[in-house]
Amino acid sequence: MSGKPVLHYVSVRGRMEPVKWLLAAAGVEFEERILKTKDDLQKLRTDGCLLFQQVPMVEIDGMKMVQTRAILNYIAGKYNLYGKDLKERALIDMYVGGTDDLMGFLLSFPFLSAEDKVKQCAFVVQKATSRYFPAYEKVLKDHGQDFLVGNRLSWADIHLLEAILMLEEKKSDALSGFPLLQAFKKRISSIPTIKKFLAPGSKRKPISDDKYVETVRRVLRMYYDVKPN
Amino acid sequence: MSGKPVLHYANIRGRMEPIRWLLAAAGVEFEERILKTKDDLQKLRTDGCLLFQQVPMVEIDGMKMVQTRAILNYIAGKYNLYGKDLKERALIDMYVEGLADLFELIMYHEFKPANEKEKDLANIMDKATNRYLPVFEKVLKDHGHDFLVGNKLSKADVSLLENILWLEELKPDALAKFPLLQSFKARMSNIPSIKKFLQPGSAKKPLIQEKDIPSVIAIFH
Numbered sequence: 148m149s150g151k152p153v154l155h156y157v158s159v160r161g162r163m164e165p166v167k168w169l170l171a172a173a174g175v176e177f178e179e180r181i182l183k184t185k186d187d188l189q190k191l192r193t194d195g196c197l198l199f200q201q202v203p204m205v206e207i208d209g210m211k212m213v214q215t216r217a218i219l220n221y222i223a224g225k226y227n228l229y230g231k232d233l234k235e236r237a238l239i240d241m242y243v244g245g246t247d248d249l250m251g252f253l254l255s256f257p258f259l260s261a262e263d264k265v266k267q268c269a270f271v272v273q274k275a276t277s278r279y280f281p282a283y284e285k286v287l288k289d290h291g292q293d294f295l296v297g298n299r300l301s302w303a304d305i306h307l308l309e310a311i312l313m314l315e316e317k318k319s320d321a322l323s324g325f326p327l328l329q330a331f332k333k334r335i336s337s338i339p340t341i342k343k344f345l346a347p348g349s350k351r352k353p354i355s356d357d358k359y360v361e362t363v364r365r366v367l368r369m370y371y372d373v374k375p376n
Numbered sequence: 377m378s379g380k381p382v383l384h385y386a387n388i389r390g391r392m393e394p395i396r397w398l399l400a401a402a403g404v405e406f407e408e409r410i411l412k413t414k415d416d417l418q419k420l421r422t423d424g425c426l427l428f429q430q431v432p433m434v435e436i437d438g439m440k441m442v443q444t445r446a447i448l449n450y451i452a453g454k455y456n457l458y459g460k461d462l463k464e465r466a467l468i469d470m471y472v473e474g475l476a477d478l479f480e481l482i483m484y485h486e487f488k489p490a491n492e493k494e495k496d497l498a499n500i501m502d503k504a505t506n507r508y509l510p511v512f513e514k515v516l517k518d519h520g521h522d523f524l525v526g527n528k529l530s531k532a533d534v535s536l537l538e539n540i541l542w543l544e545e546l547k548p549d550a551l552a553k554f555p556l557l558q559s560f561k562a563r564m565s566n567i568p569s570i571k572k573f574l575q576p577g578s579a580k581k582p583l584i585q586e587k588d589i590p591s592v593i594a595i596f597h
Contacts, residue, residue: 199474199507210466216445217469224462237441237450244443245428282427 152177153206155191157363159257159355162215163203165309167351169219171344172305173226179350182366223302230297238296242303246310249279253313257355258370267375272318280325283307287327293334308335316354381406382435384420386592389581390483391444392432394538396580398448400573401534402455408579414595452531464526471524471532475539478508482542486584497546504543509554512536516556522563537564545583
């Protein structure tokens with residue numbers, strides 16, 4: 148037993164990717180168990196490893212944690228990425244809630260038809276540029292600091308960087324009109340642990356392609372009839 | 377300015393109801409500004425009150441908080457309903473997030489068209505009785521305590537009670553197979569602050585009436 152967290156999930160970014168980002172940013176090495184078949188998921192279930200019969204599941208500190216938000220809250224708390232007090236935590240939770248909603252629109256993206264992908268892409272970009280990016284640009288403008296909360300790296304910064312990069316994969320100039328977010332992106336990307344995660348060979352997953360889509364559908368038995376927003 | 381939290385939302389349970397429950401359970405009095413029309417929502421937006429242009433929004437301790445989870449986490453932390461350490465918080469978060477998944481289904485049920493309601497209810501009850509309720513029955517069985525985590529009231533208990541009661545409104549025998557959850561429900565309902573919230577005249581919202589659905593939908597769309 149290595150003592151490292153063990154991440155159980157399928158081979159797409161999906162709901163586990165923010166967990167990897169956070170662990171990586173905190174400089175925590177982890178292992179992955181990739182579910183390849185329906186039986187892999189079933190085994191976890193019958194072994195009683197999944198509280199609500201679902202993945203993500205992360206083995207960490209003697210717990211088998213499920214529910215992405217619970218896992219992220221725990222890692223953020225443990226590695227001092229959750230602010231210094233209740234009020235900073237409140238801000239972090241609010242900001243993470245926004246980026247979670249935004250990235251949530253992209254969760255089903257790999258499973259949409261080609262035509263619906265175009266629609267969903269337009270939808271997500273519109274939400275990002277008219278609702279979410281302006282909010283974070285204003286936060287940075289109002290306090291003039293390098294990080295979103297408490298003048299210190301927190302989970303909110305890491306989550307926002309992840310969201311920015313995902314949006315730029317959909318529209319490369321998504322940040323045009325947001326100069327502070329552009330500077331933010333550069334700054335956070337150069338933090339050593341994050342720079343390492345962004346380099347080739349890290350555990351960061353690429354965008355899912357069709358090869359993975361069918362596997363995931365089979366394993367999770369979900370995402371068969373997905374509609375755009 | 378009264379110092380009480382002010383809740384901004386429509387006159388429905390929706391995403392605000394868990395917040396009303398938690399404040400009530402903590403014994404915290406609050407005020408509500410009910411949005412009746414789209415213009416009410418638009419005014420909050422143009423006044424710059426809504427970080428992501430959305431409600432729920434709760435004015436509390438000098439902040440205009442949005443994002444239901446953020447609001448619930450803050451209230452729970454402030455009023456000692458969030459466990460005593462990181463590990464208890466982890467358990468509470470796991471339970472609350474699981475219940476939030478169930479709540480999402482229950483919450484939207486009110487707005488399903490008539491011809492989809494029966495199938496939707498069957499799906500909700502299937503998830504509740506096969507995935508969620510057994511988990512909490514087992515948690516209570518395994519440790520034999522009155523509360524889900526740390527032998528003390530937490531936001532996990534409040535969330536579980538809220539979901540149980542709403543399930544029973546949809547199907548009165550929802551707890552038939554879960555004796556420990558039945559006694560949990562009775563115990564929790566007797567906690568004075570919660571007992572008060574369950575009485576008529578409290579801020580607890582009723583199920584939505586068919587005739588009111590169009591005006592509510594008009595606010596948000």
